[in-house]
Structure formats: C-alpha cells, structure tokens
Amino acid sequence: MSYSESYDVVIVGGGTAGLVLAARLSEDPSVQVLVVESGQDQLANPQVLTPAMWPMLSLPGSPLDWAFQTVPQEGLGNTVLTFPQGRLLGGSSGINSFLFTPTSQTNVDAWAHLGNKGWDFDTFSAAVKKSYTFHPPSGPTQGDGPLQLAAHVSEPEGMWTTAWIDALDTLGFPLNDPFSGRVCGPFPHPESVYPATKQRCFSANAYLGPARDRANLTVLTETNVTKILFSKGGSDASSGDKIAEGIQVTTKDGETRLFGARREVILAAGTINSPRLLELSGVGDAALLESLGIETVVNNPHVGENLQNHVYTGVVFSVPDDVPTLDPFFRQEPQAMKAAMEAYAKFTGPLGSSSIIASAQLPFPGIQTDEGKQDLDQLVGKHLATSAAVPPQAPTTPAFAASHESYVRSVLSSPTDASANYIIGPAFTAFEDPNPFYRAPGNHITVAVMLAHPLSRGSVHITSASPNNAGNNTGLAVNPRYLSHPLDLEVLARHVRFAEQAIGRAEPLARHFKPGQAERERFGDLEKAKEYVQKTAKGSHHYTGTCSMMPREMGGVVDEELKVYGVANLRVCDASIVPIEPRVNTQAVVYGVAEMGARLIKESLWPGQA
Template sequence: MEDFDYVIVGAGSAGCVLASRLSENGRYRVALLEAGGSDLNFWVRMPIGYGKAFYHDRLNWKYMTEPVPGFGNRQAYWPRGKVIGGSSSINAMVFIRGQAEDFDGWQALGNPGWSYADVLPLFRRMEDNLAGADTWRGRGGPLTVTSIEDVVHPLCRNYVEGSVEAGLARNPDFNGATQEGVGIYQITTRNGFRCSAATAYLAPARRRPNLQVLSSAHATRLLFEGRRAVGVEYRQGGALRQIRARREVILSAGAINSPQLLQLSGVGDPALLARHGIPVVHAAPQVGQNLQDHIGFDHLYRSRRPTLNDVLRPWLGRLKVGLRYVLTRSGPLSLSVNQGGGFFRTSPEHARPNMQLYFSPVSYTRAVPGRRALMSPDVFSGFLVGVSNCHPTSRGALTIASADPFAAPLIQPNYLSTEEDVRELLDAAHFLRRLSQTGPMREIIESEIRPGPDIVDDDALIADIRARSGSVFHPCGTCVMGPDPAGAVVDARLRAHGLDGLRVVDASIFPRITSGNLNAPTIMVGEKGSDLILQDAR
C-alpha cells in the first residue's frame, strides 16, 4: 500500500484543479484516482462530439433518476463524465460563472470567504479569456475561454434582435458587470479543441514526478482509523487495492459519487446504512440531501431558412464540415450547439434574473438512453429556443441502493415539487411565445412544432412543461457546505464535519445552486479548495 500526502478521488472539474495546484510546489506527493479512462478520445476533443459522448458507455455514467412525480412519474436521464476530466470532458462547454448574488448568498448562509468579492480573484486566476483581461475577466490562466460571436450561425442574429425587441438588453459578456441580457455564449475551447479541466490543469501537471494519476480506478470505500480518513480502497484491473493519505483524503467525485462514496463508507444516515449492513463511522443524515438541479424545456420550430440540420444531416454536408474541421479546426464542429443565450426575469417581482435562455440553430430528437449513440438532427430545417430555471426551490435526495459500490444510487430530484418552480417556468413559456412573435423571429419561423399552436392556456402549458421538461445536467448540493454539523456535510473550509483528514471539493458542496452552467463555478471551487488545503498544510 503506497503512501501519498493527498489522495484525491475523482479527476473531474474540481479534481483536476486540485491535482495541479497541490502538486505544483513539489512539496507534496499527490495521487488522483479516476474511475473512468483516458480523455484521448475523438468525441471528447472535438467540441460538438459531446452529442456522441452523451450516451457513450465508456465516457459516461449514464445515470437515471427514480420516477419523478412532478414529471408525471417520468425518469430523467443524467449524463455524467466517467473519464479523465469528468463532466468537463462531455459537457456543452458554455462558460458561465453565476451571479454575484449567488456567492454573496453562500456567505450569508454562514460560509465566510465565499462572497463574490472573495471568489472573483479565483475566477480571474483560472481564466485565459482570449478577449483580454478586464475588471471581471482574467488572462493567462489555465482555462481557455473563447468568444464565438463572429462565427455563430446566422440565425443567432435573429434570435438576439428578436430578444431585444421582446424587451431584453444586449449583453456582450454574461460574466461581466451583469449577467442580465441576451447575447452569444463564450465556450471553453482552445484552437478548435475542447478545453476541459483535464486539458487546462491536469495535462501540464502530469509531467511532475510527485503526481500520480490512476485511471480506471473505481473507489469502493474510504478507509478510516477511528474518525480519521487515512486512505481509499479502489478496484483497478480486477484487483482490489488500497492507497493511504498522510495528510488528507479529498472527495472530488461530484454531486452523485461523492455522497454515494461517503454512504458506502459509513458516513450518512444511520438508518440507511443499517438497511444495507454498513457499519456507522459517522452519523450524518444530511449526506445526499439538498440535491438541486436546473431543469428546462425547448420550443421547437420549423425554419424558413437553412439551419445546422441542413448541414449535419446529409452525408455530404457532414463530410464537408468534417474536412473543414480536420483541416482548419473551424466550422460547426468546433462549436457548441448552444450558441445564443441570455438571462432574464420572468416578472418584475424578481430582484435578479431567474431564467436562462438558449438558442440552438439545430433541432434533434434526443436518443433513448442505451439505444442510440448520437443525437440526430431532424430531417427538416429546424431550431430550438429553450429556457431553464436559475434558482429552483425544489429539493431532492440521493441514497445508495445497496452496499455494492458498483450499483447506481437512487436519485430522486423532486423536480417541480413547488408552485414557485411551476409558475416561473409557465411565465418563461409565455415569454418564448412573445419572443416568437417578434419581427426578427417571424422572419425565420415557418411554424411551431412543439409544444404546438394548440397549446395555449395555462393548464395546457403546465401539462406540456411537466411532460417535456428535463434536467439541464447541473446536479449539486448533496454534500452541502454550512456552519451547522446538523444540517451540513462540510464547513466553509470544506472539511467534513465530525471527521478528520477528509474534505469534499466539488459541486456537491454548493449550498444553493448557482445561476447558469455549473462547470465554471465547480472549477472555482477546486481553486478555492486548493488554497484552503495549502493554507492548512503550513
């Protein structure tokens, strides 16, 4: 059994940051365990390849939730990265930090050091924004952020102009002075390739002799001596192995696998652990609670003008864009399909934007999990305009299904379990209808396919929302950060309450979900966590 100073479980958005930062001074031996394999994969590196990774057996955990009452007892599909880089290797690459109020709210909940003023320098430190540095943006950091304003599909112009006509302001940077408004997303790509956390942080660090990366190493339980975490048991290559941590074990396995591993290791609700015959190391019923996620839905339109469907559907079109990408690293394959975006308030009662917008110049039928490997564009010219809620009030929970570390946990997100969540998504549906009636959008809309012109009154729209909404794949909060051990899993320094030598550093610590995509704030948590760990090591 080999000893390291720090053992990190999970090479995802936060874990890659930790591996890089904790090993860069050369003083500490660091081990990084990842259940998945290499990210040297075409579908990972090519930006639009996430359509293939969406259901890829080797790159994706492909979780399913339990039937959700608010969804008419439908299950929701939760893709999560099972690969070096974690979900940053399979996501849509949209770079959104969140609103300043999100982080000020974290601090107000009793977490000193997490205000927006505290975390803004970390966001700037991690970023290499090709547009240049300013008050909010960084240059020269590990993570490349690219503007696609000049290369997006021409229909994005109609979307932006239509949104302005509908009452939204133009916003050139959703991570600048304000998040509110409409514009074009920035994405995490570099020279036409995906810039994941693995590309940004881990790849340069892997040359260091004091960092060891163990891939295809599935953590099965944490090792404790009394109440101190001293190592990790994992399975690799058919063998059960152990690795020890002299200083700390750090869980960065994400909002699903971090609480799952804690429960498998005897840290959780004693009644749950007793049902599965797991000895209690520390009674912590809050592990797996506070589960939050953004949900959303699309309105699907038939277009009067060509869309990406006309390029990506025919074999000749795919050949042309494929050759363009291979030769120049440009064109549609170098982008995300989420090109236009924005944030708005569904009513004046909201003090800040509560809804996110998406414009995709492509329409597709999402694959049935496990049956089709690729999202296929529709045979007609089509596009999507979607929304998702920024501040859902519904809360779910995650629990192990058995003592088997290879069994998927039970995930119940409880979507649309509050009237507030239903009402604001209904208001968002009405906004999409107003947007579709603006002059610039009428120029390109031939007809509305979904929900369809017959779905008009509130009851019908709510029924459509319950029938067609889905996860936006932003789970968080299941190892919540807070000052009270009775209600939180970790403290503001990300140390596990009631235990020694153990921290959790990933999206599971979010007290409340941030506004927008979660990859950027999760990487920031990795930066913050590394600072805290190194400060405490002095």
C-alpha cells in the same frame, strides 16, 4: 493497517475539480499527490476533443459516462431520466457541453449568507477568473488561467446570434457581459475550446497536461475507490473528530489495494459519487447505514440530501428552406457533413462548437408591470407562504428551507435578476418525441428554457453496502424530485409562454421564421403551458447540493473550508458542496470551487503556499 503506498494528499476523482486540485497542490514539489480516477485517459480520443461530438459521448453503453438513472419522477409523469456524468480523466468537463458561464452575484452571496465565511462574490469571482483565459472575437485576451475560452463566430451561427441579441434588445434586454455577475439580457456563449485548433479544452488537457510529468504527482486511471478508511484510534484528540487514514481501491485487474494519506483525503468524485462514497464508508444517516449493515463512523443525515438540478424544455420555430440552419448537419446529410469536415480542417464550422450559440438570462415574465407583480404575489402567497401545509420537499431543516425560499423569492421579484436561462440553437430539438435524437425534416430554430433556481430538492442514497457498486451505476437511488415544488412548474410555464409569445415575435428574429410562426398561440392558455412542461421537461447535467456547504445544524455536510463535519482531514471539493443551485450550467462554478478549494487546502496545510 498496511498500505501499498502513502501520499501527503489523496484525491478521489480525476474529474473537473479533481484535476484542478492535482495541478495546484502539486505545484509544490515537496507535496506528494495521488489522484485516483475510475475512468480512462481519453486525451487522444478525437470524439472527446472534437467539440460538436459531445452529444455522442453519453449514448447508451458509452464507457465515458456513469449513466446514472433517476427513480421514476412523479412530477414528470413517472418518467425515468438519465443522469449523465463523465467517467474519464476530466470528468464531466470531457463529455458535457462546454459553455462557460459564471453564476450571478446574488447566487454566490446567498451561499455566504448561509454562514459560509469567505465565500462572498468578490472572493469567489477571483477564484473563477484564476481558471480561464478568454479570447474574444475582437480585442485583447482576458485573464491568464489554464482553461482557454473562445466565442464561436462561424456562419450560420453568427447570423442567428446577432438576430437573437437584437431581438432581445427590442424587448428591453440589451447585450450583457456574461462574466459580470449581474447579467439580465442576452450574450454570445464563451466555450471552453482552444481558439486556434477548435478542440475541446477541459481539465485533463488544460490543468493536468502541463503537470502530468511532475515527479510528485501520481495519477491512477481505471481504478475504483470503494471506501475511505478511518483510523481505529477513533478521533483527533483536540477536536473529537475522526481521522481519514487512506482509501481502499479496486484496480482494473480486480486487485484490492490500500493507499495511505499522510495529511488529507479529498473527495472530488461529483454530486452522485461523493455522497455515495461517504455513505459506503460510514459517513451518513445512521439509520440508513445500520439498515445496510454499515458501521457508522459519523452520523449525519444530511449526506446525500439537497440534490438540486435545473429542469428545461423549450419551443421550436420552423424556418424557410432558404434560411440556413444546422439541421442538415445534425441530420448527417452527406453534403453538410462534407462541408463541416472541410471547414473543421480550417479550424472553423459547426464541428468546432457546441452549437448552443447564445443565451439570455431573463427575469420573471412581466415583473416590470403591475400585472406581472400581482401575478407573482399570488403565486408566492399560494406556494411559499403556505409551504408548511404542503408535503416536505425532502428531509431538510426549516432554517435552510426558509433561506432557500427567501433567496428564490428575491430573484423572482427583481426586474434585474434572472429566474430562467434561455438558449438559442439553430436546429430542431425533439422536446415532444420519445427519441431525443430525432431530427425533423426542414429547418428550425430552438429556444430552450431552463429554470434558474429550482425549489425542488431531492436526494442520492445508497441502497446496497456492496463495494462492487462503487464501480458502476447500481446500488443507489437518485431522486431529484423534479417539479415537486409547485412554484417551479408555475415559473417555468410562464417562461415557456414568454419564449413563444414575446421572443418568438421579436424582430429581427421573427422575420426569419416561416409565415404564421409568430402568430401561433399554443401557450396562450397557461394551463396548456404547464401541461407541456410536465410532458416535455428534462433534467440538465447540472447536479449540485448533496454534500452542501453550510452549518451542520442547518443541513450541511462540509464547512466553509470544505471539511466534512466529524472528520478532521477529509474534504469534499466538487459541485456537491454548492448549497443553492447556480443560475446556469455548472462548469465555471466547479472550476471556481476547485480553485477556492486548492487555496484553502494550501493555507491550511502549508501556510504561505497559497
């Protein structure tokens, strides 16, 4: 096979993980690295760099978003939902909200307990810490990694953050350290924002920026990878594994080119595109591939399975007109916008933040009481002990299903582990309006509630063999199967009720609400809370699991070194390898996965370089 050019390492995807890998692997000038990204270079785009603009980056028709869509979701009234994913250098770290919250120790240890040696919490936490430098409002900086983190301290956000933390403290949940791995309580959000300029900090400027001029690093943008190429020789003589020889791409001019990989091909295309490219290249369920006319290279029916994502909804509280919120800013009222722009010129104000100002990671409501424990025991007995009698959540192995359920049960039963993540924002959120950008008149506070560890599992699979689909959002079926596991609905509904009846009444937060807000009983009836969840719940942008890291016989696609089973020199290094959904948003997790991957690759290919 004739290749245009060859490199030691070919990285498919210049997103969050791909650019970490590119920067770390090209530190050795003798290693030739190629990165191929489908999207554009947007490092000079003020919309990308201005933090508060992030909701606008995934609007319909945006060239920066793959804009995948789900199949109709039965658990949400057959609603079709969008699946945003970044299509630019930096990937989703360039378009999503940029909260940086590491996952819990118990979550990472659960990955290790699946059989992933070396992925214990201490090791993974060290990899995450290698990625960032945190600039707290007071005190010394923490860490010396490329990604810069800061906490937003402008007003009125600061007032609401303080009220939130003090209110949670009265409920028995004191202020926590979000980097500890043992969070059970509130904290202000670290955000990946340059502290001095209040511009977005993401993998494109933090990692790629300093490495861009290296002679051994080549970055191609607006180039679609359509196939991984395998040697016709068939397999590695020592292991019987296939050999990835290179990739086939289509340039922005429509030209087909082939690039060779002397050492490795690394898929870092994300939770949707990584399994898609595997299947288009012949790695996946043989029955599916053969039905589409694709020659099977490696038969692994687990490719594209185990898709997991957080579901969330929330409650909105009305606030008197004389209590400041960000509602006028989000309604784009002229005076508020003028004030915001003037503040941003001084590196402060709402334009410099995501406006998602603080969180609280909280346990199953009432688990500290006998009544709460009894409630949980009944739910577990109904929905886990008899899970074999309900329809399967997705094609998966009994061993993984049992491990997944065991972990979630341990979280639910612990008074110090969190089964939901609560987020406060000082503005209205349209949970019940068909237009997600609707902004109601008046002032409001939103408390969003996100299920931390869903048991519902779905899939991503191609529906066409056409290589043209690799450059758009067609030719595949994305089915997260939200709320398909009955326990997810039960747990999220109880947390929504807790948000209304406990947090909504806690001082000093409640004193800022309009009279009567704290006394409302909309979700006093649990069935009404469940109906509300089914009507209003949406999917977060936290997709994982479709190339899961675990033993192949358990349902794995990659091993503990991120190598694809059945291929000697092909790895996946992105959110798709995470086998059990992280507790919160995935940004910190993906940086940790990428730093782990860079070290593993260096140790494997160039011993002594890690």
